[in-house]
Amino acid sequence: MTEQPLSHLRSLIRADVNYAPAVCMNNIAVSLNGREVLFDIDLCLEEGGFLGIIGSSGSGKTTLLNVILGLISPTEGSIEVFGGAPNARMRRAIPIGYVPQIQTIPPFFPATVFDMVLMGAYGTRRIGLPIKNEYKSHALSLLAQMKLEHLIDHPIGRLSEGERQQVWLARALVVRPRLLLLDEPFRGVDASGKRCFFNLLFDLKEQFNLTVVMVSHEIDLLTRFSHRIACLNKTIHWHDRSEWRNRDRINHGYKCELKNHLDFEKRMKETDTKLFADSSDPSIHHHI
Amino acid sequence: MATIMEILQEYLSQTLNDLNTYPFLPRMVAASVLVAIPCSMLSVFVVFKRLAFLGPGICWAAMGGIALGLFCFSHSVESNINVYACTIGFCLFVAALVALTSRSGRIPADSAIGIYVSAGMALGILLNSFPNMHVGDFSHYLFGTILIASQPDLMVVVILALLVAGFIFLLKKDFFVFCFDPIFSKIIGISTGFLHYSLIGLLAITIIVCVKIAGVLLTTSLLVIPGACARLMTMNYGRMFVCSLFVAVFSSILGAVLSISIFPYPPDAVIVLIQFAFFIFLLFIQSLTRRNRI
Numbered sequence: 001m002t003e004q005p006l007s008h009l010r011s012l013i014r015a016d017v018n019y020a021p022a023v024c025m026n027n028i029a030v031s032l033n034g035r036e037v038l039f040d041i042d043l044c045l046e047e048g049g050f051l052g053i054i055g056s057s058g059s060g061k062t063t064l065l066n067v068i069l070g071l072i073s074p075t076e077g078s079i080e081v082f083g084g085a086p087n088a089r090m091r092r093a094i095p096i097g098y099v100p101q102i103q104t105i106p107p108f109f110p111a112t113v114f115d116m117v118l119m120g121a122y123g124t125r126r127i128g129l130p131i132k133n134e135y136k137s138h139a140l141s142l143l144a145q146m147k148l149e150h151l152i153d154h155p156i157g158r159l160s161e162g163e164r165q166q167v168w169l170a171r172a173l174v175v176r177p178r179l180l181l182l183d184e185p186f187r188g189v190d191a192s193g194k195r196c197f198f199n200l201l202f203d204l205k206e207q208f209n210l211t212v213v214m215v216s217h218e219i220d221l222l223t224r225f226s227h228r229i230a231c232l233n234k235t236i237h238w239h240d241r242s243e244w245r246n247r248d249r250i251n252h253g254y255k256c257e258l259k260n261h262l263d264f265e266k267r268m269k270e271t272d273t274k275l276f277a278d279s280s281d282p283s284i285h286h287h288i
Numbered sequence: 289m290a291t292i293m294e295i296l297q298e299y300l301s302q303t304l305n306d307l308n309t310y311p312f313l314p315r316m317v318a319a320s321v322l323v324a325i326p327c328s329m330l331s332v333f334v335v336f337k338r339l340a341f342l343g344p345g346i347c348w349a350a351m352g353g354i355a356l357g358l359f360c361f362s363h364s365v366e367s368n369i370n371v372y373a374c375t376i377g378f379c380l381f382v383a384a385l386v387a388l389t390s391r392s393g394r395i396p397a398d399s400a401i402g403i404y405v406s407a408g409m410a411l412g413i414l415l416n417s418f419p420n421m422h423v424g425d426f427s428h429y430l431f432g433t434i435l436i437a438s439q440p441d442l443m444v445v446v447i448l449a450l451l452v453a454g455f456i457f458l459l460k461k462d463f464f465v466f467c468f469d470p471i472f473s474k475i476i477g478i479s480t481g482f483l484h485y486s487l488i489g490l491l492a493i494t495i496i497v498c499v500k501i502a503g504v505l506l507t508t509s510l511l512v513i514p515g516a517c518a519r520l521m522t523m524n525y526g527r528m529f530v531c532s533l534f535v536a537v538f539s540s541i542l543g544a545v546l547s548i549s550i551f552p553y554p555p556d557a558v559i560v561l562i563q564f565a566f567f568i569f570l571l572f573i574q575s576l577t578r579r580n581r582i
Binding site for chain 1: 457458459461462464465468469471472474475476477478484518522523524525528544
């Protein structure tokens with residue numbers, strides 16, 4: 001596992017110096033339609049931190065993000081985002097960046113990449129007034145940093161998934177948010193695309209002193225970049241980086257995603273060897 | 289070539305002659321253009337949000353409103369204004385129910401329209417079958433024709449056109465996010481509830497006003513075809529409004545003038561067919577230029 005020692009250390013030090021919680025959850029429970037989705041969640045995320053959240057499907061990851069955004073209010077407990085309850089007014093005053101899961105877009109949707117990025121700033125404009133030039137230039141510089149300048153006038157429906165995820169990241173960042181939430185941002189993006197995305201995200205995080213919460217299944221990349229990782233299974237289990245180095249301990253300690261992940265990896269390796277064995281079978285080549 | 293020019297010249301002079309002889313004709317052209325403006329601007333959203341069924345739906349629901357109006361004000365059948373007000377109220381009520389039901393997304397908008405509209409029609413038929421209530425053909429309360437648009441009618445459409453244009457000008461961007469990604473619009477602090485209700489409310493008012501003047505056929509076509517044409521003509525959201533306006537106004541003028549020159553033909557049918565021809569033409573061009581589609 002490769003490290004990013006310097007930058008990582010820097011962000012840790014800064015997080016310690018101006019310690020102000022970006023997100024503070026106090027004993028939160030959420031029920032949706034009479035079903036308990038989350039319970040006993042205590043979470044305090046310092047500004048500038050990077051929190052990774054993993055968990056199997058239906059473990060309440062997206063609900064947790066919705067609670068932070070203020071789209072779902074908890075049935076029990078309290079939540080503060082930058083010292084206030086998250087609601088529509090707060091989201092206008094202190095914008096929160098949000099990168100959604102991969103979504104399909106009709107190929108002829110009438111919007112260019114630049115329109116899409118600028119869409120992130122629509123909440124800041126007053127009724128009837130155009131969007132401030134400040135945001136337009138910021139959108140351009142973000143796209144330049146992502147090396148997507150050549151796609152500025154490209155219809156959004158005709159981008160590849162990986163490019164589109166970068167556009168969503170730019171859209172989330174165009175309002176200069178202090179908090180960025182990412183909800184499984186790259187299902188279906190290839191490995192190098194993911195690494196690129198993560199590197200970009202980390203650079204931008206350093207540049208704008210972002211607080212990042214990311215839901216993802218990419219355990220390897222999360223361990224490399226995030227300060228803390230939470231396993232979510234209706235309630236939260238904490239891991240810090242040192243713990244993650246010793247996977248066996250986690251494997252025994254918690255029944256969470258990682259166990260499944262390791263099992264999955266093992267199974268993949270088995271099937272891989274099987275596949276390779278099959279492909280060395282001359283009868284297959286004969287058919288090809 | 290010369291003969292074509294001669295025919296055209298003759299045709300134009302004939303048209304101008306007609307305009308002078310029939311004083312209501314300029315008013316008809318003005319009415320068709322004025323109706324085209326608010327309808328075509330809203331048609332962009334109708335196509336985005338799949339609300340094409342709302343037009344005919346509201347018109348049919350108006351049947352219930354008319355019957356209800358006659359039922360309540362039967363002593364004053366002569367004063368149409370009471371019945372008309374009742375019809376408008378009923379249509380707005382149906383639109384509000386549609387908006388309320390489709391808000392959560394659990395029941396899609398077209399299903400909600402189907403449900404309330406059939407209930408409204410059923411109410412109309414039921415009330416109409418009461419012994420002392422039979423009014424026979426009450427379509428003249430609702431389905432006007434563009435040939436006999438009156439001066440106050442035109443004033444109402446002018447106000448409506450200004451209202452719709454102002455609304456779209458002020459909230460164009462908010463509607464864009466709302467159409468594209470409602471959840472994201474909530475996240476960045478744009479209220480989706482307000483946009484949802486105001487869009488359906490504005491559509492309902494437009495439908496009621498325009499149907500009174502232009503009839504159900506012209507109104508429903510103007511609420512769909514220009515938006516669909518704009519979708520084919522451009523990939524730019526802002527330009528979609530311009531394209532939609534262009535298609536609607538152009539076909540309204542052309543249709544009105546054509547129906548004047550070949551007089552006994554109904555102008556609304558001619559306008560709709562011109563719009564349709566426009567759409568088919570664009571579709572054809574589209575299939576020529578974009579061969580390898582997904």
